[in-house]
Amino acid sequence: MPSTPNTSMPSVMIAIDPHKRSWTAAAVDARLQPLATIRVPVSRDGYRTLLRFARRWPDTAWAIEGASGLGAPLTVRLRQDGFTVLDVQAKLAARVRLLSTGHGRKSDEADAVSVGVAAHTSSSLTTAEIDSATTALRALVEHRDDLVKTRTQTINRLHTVLTHLIPGGASRDLNADRAAALLRTVRPRDTAGKTLRALAADLISELRGLDRRIDKAVHDIEMAVKACGTTLTELHGIGALMAAKIVSRVGSIHRFNSPAAFASYTGTAPIEVSSGDVVRHRLSRAGDRQLNYCLHVMAITQIRRDTQGRTYYLRKRANGKSHSEAMRCLKRRLSDTVYRQLLNDANTTT
Template identity: 70%
Template sequence: MATISSTDRPVVIAIDPHKASWTAVAVGDSRQPLATLRVSVSREGYRSLRRFARTWHGNIWAVEGAHGVGAPLTARLADDGIQVVDVPAKLAARVRLLSVGHGRKNDDADALSVGIAALNATHLNTVSVDAAITALRAIVEHREDLITTRTQTINRLHVLLTRLTPGGLAGTLTANRAAQLLRSIRPRDAATKVLRGLAVDMVVELRHLDRRICKTDSDIESAVKDSGTQLTTLHGIGITSAAKILSRVGPIHRFRSAAAFATYTGTAPIEVSSGEVTRHRLSRAGDRQLNACLHIMALTQIRSDTPGRAYYQRKRSEGKSKREAMRCLKRRLSDVIYRQLVRDARLHGADPGGHSGATLLSRAAS
């Protein structure tokens, strides 16, 4: 964790990254811009940023979305031994909304918001660039892109088949089933011939996507096994979910506690109490991909004879609705995953520092 203390009076080099440009603003303790610079995303642009930062000694670098569009710059800085503070885009947006100027948005204002957020926040994550994690995340995101493309291809193919035969093809549409249907169709006019040709091309494309997805699944499985993680021993966590968790969480020592990890996964409820009424609501924040993994894990445990199911039923017997009981279970399972990641870090010689009191017993995992 990176804690920026006002007593140190640092100068933050705040970066608003884009695909083609980096906008830097030096922000001092007064929360006012000291200087600004906009450079292209290139080797010379990076050198200009470094020269810009050397104007102030003891500076701190803060990048919005350091694991997203800011990842290339973060990696270069890490190679040069420079630590980077990751400022979430939502946090910077809130700063901009509350700033003077009625939320006006441009690159300079965005970078300034990043710098103010870095100075004001008490616990922001320093970015740790791990080549294996970076590669795993790239593979996982590539698989998601392939799945999306495959779904789009299936939908287009289904539309064509409904125009070639009444009702199209019922049930699950696969390349083999579509090919079998197309073999029985004998075009008698030019339009049908064109539609059948397009459908055949889509079947070929679908088979190509299936092969690529199969290869990606194999690569992900190998990467998860090489990581040595035991996440897949938890009930409801498969290879794909484990890969997604590892790639999006990164080094577990970034999180000071299970509660901080739950906030990151979006399973920590938000208190909305008022007066004598004490209540909580669902958090819409956090990493929604991780939240989806926890949701799948919770559903799997509820459908099987597991301690997670017993916990869910106990919450239901206490008068909680299905959604409330599910939220409670997901919060509990977040702790389970956190403790497993801490255990994995210890087994592999990593120092998960700051996790005092973390038990090795999983209360809701099979």
């Protein structure tokens, strides 16, 4: 386990491993030792039991793994009652568990202890801030992502069925209209062929329904982005969907005291791997991967257009950096740009 506690933290961390139906809490002291654990149901009584559990120690703070995800309901209640909540990323807690004496063995209690150790030892944690608008926006984005995932699965199943009906199957860019046109050319006479054709027709109908629901979800996201007043869409490479993902996952930009802290959260702060006289940096696998993906899309879009991002990227390549190294530099620069835009939005509304 890491052995350097953060001395600015309270003496005991009440760390939570949240699930849909239960919260597992561990009290971890400044020596990184677990004092006690408890598991309660996700309910009003469970919340009260957690508060009584925390009152056993006079100097405490709360830390939740995924405070804006599965831990959001508990985070909201704690924030409403005036408690400060630290947001511990799942990867950070997993790294602590892997380095522990338990050799990565997983249980709810061990996960909660790992969250507590991570909260004590990490200097880059942010305070969880959740408001209703951000929660609603994140729900819309996740709903759209789930629909897209289901659509992909349906397309894959349709490809498999059409392979049995049409020699060579269908092309990769399959959609409902193309599939329907292909199906009209098939008139099987045997039982298996008729069954497969009926199944393909059902999948096409399901695909059309998913397309309509995805279009509605995209429209709802666009309306929500306009309503929240963000100016992220003014940046080249960020559309309504990317803006929604960034706003919903970042929450309050005031949680980050500098562009460097924000870059660490987005996973765009490079990690030095120098040796001797050779100074190099590698990609950071830490941080929020969804935010990192948004910045990656933004970087790719800017490189393909006549933008300042493309000019910066080409300058890095001319200085001898590889494509990957130049991309990492550009994403770090774009992280600062997004940070300033979010900060300006927040200061304008206040």
